[in-house]
Amino acid sequence: MAPVRHPFPRRDVTTDDAGRVLNWARNAELAPAGSLVSATSEAEVSALLASRPGRVRVVGNRMSSGRLLAPVAGEVLLDVVGLRGLLARGDDWATFAGGTTMQEVYDVLAEHGRELPASPGVIAEQTLAGALATGTHGQGLQQSSIGDTVLSMRLVLADGTVEDFDADHPWFGALQLGLGSLGVVTAVTLRTVPGRILTCAKGASSAATLESDVVAWNRDHEMSKAWWFPEDERVHVWTAREATGAEVEEHRAGGGQLVERTERSTAMNEAVDAALAHMRADTRIVDSQGKPFRTVTRFKDFSDVTGDVYQVFMRGIATPQINVEIGVPLERAAAVVAELRAWYERTNPHLHYPIILRATGPSRAWLSPSHGQDTLYFGFVVYYAEDGSLSAEGAEFLVEVEKLLAAHGGRPHWGKYFDPDLYDWRSLYPRFEEFAAVRDALDPERVFLNAFTDRLFARSPVGAAA
């Protein structure tokens, strides 16, 4: 039987880059090594742009899909991960260089007893500027994406000049999530709040009432995250609240490490074993301690925990994958869950990782999937096989499920994988044209353009005849 055609690229599993620059997942070749320019200071970025080098695509740790990162063929790929570290700090703010990893941001803040007023993503290997440019987010309706904690940003613009933009600047909503198309972010000032300790209750519940449960978990708790295993009709749910004085004391007494309660539950073990069996068949990875397996085995024998927001929620294991994440308005979440369930029962699609459910409050960023509305994100993951291929069933699942969510007004995560043909950006994002106008003003010569942004901002609606 001919293999099913799907839109996702294979991974390069060789260790030899052979003069090429790849993205982190090694599923996209971005440019020949000769096109890569690494800057370590704002002055270098400024001098490069002032020299009119042609088109420039800026990258951080290259964890996004290839299309977001790849420069126009033969043009410059600018790596700014050398611009890193804390630049200045006050009581309730801190300024970091754009290439600083989120891990370094969180570590520096923790040293001073502070945290961001936005919960983290599952990993912290991203650069700060990269996380902002794609709308990176965690969970909790009382907060939104990391970009919503920004007080000001400093950019090197297309002509090499440097400009600071404060939160009250009329263009700020564009700059908070700029898709690398407005300028090179060299410094970011973030609002900080006192670090807190949370207790996260972990549970297992039936998926039969997920429609109402997922809304209630998010409305009733400061932060919630859930993993839906449709095959077993089970949901693993985490709900977090501020820890009590006694729990804080216990955490302190343990040297500030995550406290795991001794009472453990095996309620998810069967569903996890079923997912692991699919994963084993799909990835053909034999090492049961391999990274993809660890991302689900951690749900076995679970217990409640107490720790800071990073210890509790930043539990991801960065594993090469195709990850589709679509935000839908929270008010439509119940309808989407019901339709997903019906679709699952009808077609019995293949998935080897549970569906991830995270909600955030409204984002100010004009192109954020949660712009202007409480949003429930549905995340779908398919891991690569050892040989760099992707299971055809897993890929087909991603293609079909995205269509279903797009039909519900879903907005895809910019840094992950999505089919641009499914979306009419102008009707999805009420401020899309304003973003395009800011881009016209900041980059009239399209220095930061690549094939993806060129198509995204094309004047004719997506999908219309050329």
Ligand SMILES: Cc1cc2nc3c(=O)[nH]c(=O)nc-3n(C[C@H](O)[C@H](O)[C@H](O)COP(=O)(O)OP(=O)(O)OC[C@H]3O[C@@H](n4cnc5c(N)ncnc54)[C@H](O)[C@@H]3O)c2cc1C
């Ligand atoms: C394993 C894994 C887990 C993830 N978990 C989450 C999660 O929990 N939540 C979530 O929301 N997302 C998550 N993501 C998505 C991730 O946060 C984004 O892909 C993020 O953009 C990666 O940061 P980066 O530094 O690698 O940026 P890159 O991928 O290098 O760049 C992303 C974009 O930022 C632009 N850019 C980079 N640096 C600059 C700069 N200095 N100035 C201007 N533009 C710039 C680039 O042009 C590009 O458009 C995850 C991704 C992976 C691979």
